[in-house]
Amino acid sequence: MKVLIVDDSSTTREMERGILAQLGCSQDEILDAASGEEGLNKVTSFDPDLVLVDGKMRDMDGVAFVRTIRGNGFTKPIMMVSSECERQRVLDAVQAGASDFVVKPFTPDLLSQRIEDLMGRPEQQPLI
Amino acid sequence: MxxxxxxxxxxxxxxxxxxxxxxxxxxxxxxxxxxxxxxxxxxxxxxxxxxxxxxxxxxxxxxxxxxxxxxxxxxxxxxxxxxxxxxxxxxxxxxxxxxxxxxxxxxxxxPSPDDPCRKSAVSQQFIQPVTEVIEHVFDVLLAMPVEVGARTLALAGDRDADLVGSVVLSGAITGVIAICLPMSTARRLVGLLKGHELGEDEEEALRDATGELVEMLAGGMKSRLSPTGTKMSCAEVVGGGDRIIQDDGQSRLVLPCMCECGAFSVEISCRLHAEPRAGAMSGSGSGA
Known part of the structure; x- marks a missing residue:
């Protein structure tokens, strides 16, 4: 499973890498991007099976990122990981095309479970 | 006295x-x-x-x-x-x-009965939610209990933190929330987060983790206090001497905290409005 992590925090990227490694992803299968712009480029070049995207980055809002790559035709699952968890925020993310929404802080177990659930979910089944 | x-x-x-x-x-x-x-x-x-x-x-x-x-x-x-x-x-x-x-x-x-923050009903609104958020973030992120002490009123220039991460809020809540960390505490916290002891040359990692921490605190606080209508900036992390707490006359509360990694404090300089204020920052909110 190829995973792209888009987050401007190296701490979060490192944590997510560790969790993905525990799920069986090799280091070659995990690519990360430190900005929204870099993430947009890597979505095209890497063609990941799953994208983990931060809800707030310095150069781009997570919702805008999701909307952009969905607009570019990306159909694989996207999980938004955000420290903002208001109802409207979640709705905006899902409406933009996010497949799941995880609130920071998260435990490794929680994120692992959500990724497993998401990747095992039938493709057309919506989150809500 | x-x-x-x-x-x-x-x-x-x-x-x-x-x-x-x-x-x-x-x-x-x-x-x-x-x-x-x-x-x-x-x-x-x-x-x-x-x-x-x-x-x-x-x-x-x-x-x-x-x-x-x-x-x-x-x-x-x-x-x-x-x-x-x-x-x-x-x-x-x-x-x-x-x-x-x-x-x-x-x-x-x-503080004494004359403490201005005691008289500020608005400031009081933040104490309990922020205390809950601090305990929640440290529990989930580090599985570590935090003891939040009695809040005090910050005085201008009072500071002995090596790293200060802050997030600006606008809309229904306006102001700043900040986490102030001595270097030793920051090193232990980030070392735990990363799973290894930090080297001397990893100041960027310290700043990054401090920023993440304060973003989680800000996100949790605004979701508890203002379910809609508040936007937050990305975290800014600076050395303690360059702290960027905005001060427009409102009282600044300091919540001293203690965990296994050492001491730190969370500062709140916020105001809760009945309605979101016009001119809230753009581009950092829901984006919808």
């Missing part, structure tokens, strides 16, 4: 230059850069003292009662001496022994 025996009451003088409020409140924060030793010492020239001094001068109305600069210095030295002794005592204790720390170090149970 929070620190008994420090403040003598017979060295007041009259001066037209001093205002009682300006000279009467004296507080300072002494925070050990190593382990948690944050503590407030409040010295207050109470209204009673001011009145007594005013009576002693025999002048009413025109003259203001101030604190002789020399006497103030002497008293500050005495207070520092007491604090130094307290720190020496505490340095022999285990850092994780929170109860012991609380009993021996916490010299001040809280």
């Amino acid at each position: 929070a620190v008994s025996g420090v403040w003598e009451r017979d060295h007041f003088w009259t001066s037209r230059q001093f205002h009682p409020r300006r000279a009467g409140w004296l507080g300072f924060l002494l925070m050990d850069a190593g382990r948690w030793r944050g503590q407030w010492v409040w010295g207050a020239m109470s209204g009673t003292e001011s009145s007594r001094a005013r009576r002693r001068t025999g002048k009413a109305g025109g003259n203001r009662v101030g604190l002789c600069a020399l006497c103030a210095l002497q008293r500050m030295r005495a207070a520092l001496s007491i604090l130094h002794e307290a720190l020496a005592r505490v340095s022999t204790e285990a850092a994780s022994d929170c109860e012991s720390w609380r009993e021996t170090v916490w010299l001040v149970s809280g």
Whole structure:
């Protein structure tokens, strides 16, 4: 499973890498991007099976990122990981095309479970 | 008078230059850069003292009662001496022994009844939610309990944190929330997060993790206090000397915290509005 992590925090990227490694992803299968712009480029070049995207980055809002790559035709699952968890925020993310929404802080177990659930979910089944 | 025996009451003088409020409140924060030793010492020239001094001068109305600069210095030295002794005592204790720390170090149970933040109903609204958020973030992220002490009022220039991460809020909540970390605490926290001890050259990792922490605190606080209508900026992390707490006249609360990794504090300088304010920052919110 190829995973792209888009987050401007190296701490979060490192944590997510560790969790993905525990799920069986090799280091070659995990690519990360430190900005929204870099993430947009890597979505095209890497063609990941799953994208983990931060809800707030310095150069781009997570919702805008999701909307952009969905607009570019990306159909694989996207999980938004955000420290903002208001109802409207979640709705905006899902409406933009996010497949799941995880609130920071998260435990490794929680994120692992959500990724497993998401990747095992039938493709057309919506989150809500 | 929070620190008994420090403040003598017979060295007041009259001066037209001093205002009682300006000279009467004296507080300072002494925070050990190593382990948690944050503590407030409040010295207050109470209204009673001011009145007594005013009576002693025999002048009413025109003259203001101030604190002789020399006497103030002497008293500050005495207070520092007491604090130094307290720190020496505490340095022999285990850092994780929170109860012991609380009993021996916490010299001040809280601000005086005249504390402006006690009078601020708005500020009070933030204390409980932020306390809950701090405990939640540390529990989930690090599986670590945090003890949040009695809040105090920050004074301009009072600071002994090596790293300060802050997030600006706008909309239904306006203001700043910040986490202030001594370097030793930051290193232990980030080391735990990353699963290895940090090297000397990993300051960027410290700043990054500090920013993440304060973003989680800000996100949790605004979701508890304002389900809609508040936007937050990305975190800014600076050295303690360059702290960027906005101050538009509202009181700034300091929540001193203690965890196994050491001491830190969370500062809140926020105001809760009934309706979101016009002109909230753009581009950092929902984006929808």
